[in-house]
Amino acid sequence: NFCINLEEGAEPSIPDGDAESTASLCECGSDAPPGIRDLAAESMFEYGSRVGTWRVLRAFKSRDAPATLFACAQTLERHPELALALQAGVVEGRYDVCCHGLRWDEHSLMDEQTERSAIAAAYDSLSKTIGVPYGWYCRTAPSVHTRRLLLEHGGFMYDSDAYNDELPYYVDVACEVSSSTRDEQQQRSAAIAPPDRPAPSAANPAERPRNPLRISWRARMHALYALIGSVLESVGVRTPPIAPLQLRRQLVIPYTLCTNDSKFAPGRAFSTSADFYEFCRDAIDALMAEADEGGARRMLSIGLHPRLIGHPARIADSPTQPRQLRSSRTAIRDLHACVQAE
Known part of the structure; x- marks a missing residue:
């Protein structure tokens, strides 16, 4: 599954x-001191929106x-002409939408309330510009709260904040969910059947199923709080109520930073488009050999960033081009396990 960032x-x-203008995943790092704009980095990002994205599309x-x-x-929001073009692709079923955040911020550094607000704002914004985002993926890493906050929001079918598998799977998350949110989430979850997983293999312990009922620290704390509250109430001390918890199931569709054009960044693995293609x-x-056996x-996810792959020298012989698609398109469609927007 191709993922265009x-x-x-x-x-x-x-x-x-912000404190600085990031140069992450650009042609070179930034030498600008804190508080000084890096116009080169800003311009490289702008190349992605002015040229690279359109070439990739x-x-x-x-x-x-x-x-x-x-x-x-x-x-x-800042590129309405791009939003209009993508909106047509979403309606035609060529693209499905996965929210990558309100901004390209690091959610792992956010406090819980800031992250909750950012998730809600991002969902509302994308729903207006290109279509409802059925998935979520943070910049590189989520916070310890992200998955629970997604479920409590109730608008996301899945998240891709994991790099730990090559098949989708479910996890159970203890979260505070209102009755209306529960109904909406149940309707969305009912549309997705649990994926088939291979039988556990002694030769491959990585394929052994995870414990589907693993309880988070938050659920344990709520249970402990309730126990302490009942003891205190028995001696006449009342404790403030806490929101009820429900164990909710979240679909996880793992992503990868392996087959990813981020390796074109300075000092990383790829130098030419042929490197990426091979x-x-x-x-x-x-993967096809394993299936044949x-x-x-x-x-298989292939990650693309227009400010990187959108340059002529990189897209010329990349997996997005006709020669490669003729040989690999069937395999990619067979391996495509991403949830599609209805």
Whole structure:
């Protein structure tokens, strides 16, 4: 499954009130001291929105290839012409929308209330610009609260904040959910059948199923709080009520930073488009060989960033181009396990 990361215009920058203008996943690092704008980095991000994104979208449209949009809400707010073009693709079923945050911020550094507000604002924004986001993916890493906050919001079918598998799976999360949110979440969850997983194998312990009822520390704390409260009430001391918890099931569709054009960033693995193509081709060949030998079919994500892959020298011989798609498109469709928007 191709995942197009739309981050340009939502990145941290001094004009937006941030401490610095990030140069992450650009052609070079930033030498600008704190508080000084890095106009080179800002310009490299702008290349993605002005040129790279459109080149990538043309490559996909010309081959009728589906993709998941990892979209930052602010990116689409600032580029209405791009939002309009993507909206058409969403309606036609060529793209499904996965929210990549309100901005390209690090959720792992947010406090709980800030993150809750950012999730709600991002969902509302994308719903207006390109369509309802059925999935969620943080910048690199979530916080310890993210998955619970997504469930408490109630608008997301899945998240991709994991790199630990090649098949989707479910986790149970203790969260505070209102009755209306529970009803909405149950309706959405009913539309998704649990994925088939291979039988546990002694030769491959990684395939052994996880404990589906693992309880989070938050659930344990609520249970402890309730126990202490009952003891105190028995001696006449009343404790303030706490919101009831429910164990909710969340679908996780793992992502990967392995078959990802982020390796074009300075000092990383890829130098040429052929490097990227051969790397992805080898991954597809290995997965198809496993399937031919009777193994389970797996999911493969290929991550793309327009400010990187959108340059002519990189897209010329990449997995997004016609020659490669003719050989790998069937495999990618077979391995495609991303939830599609209805």
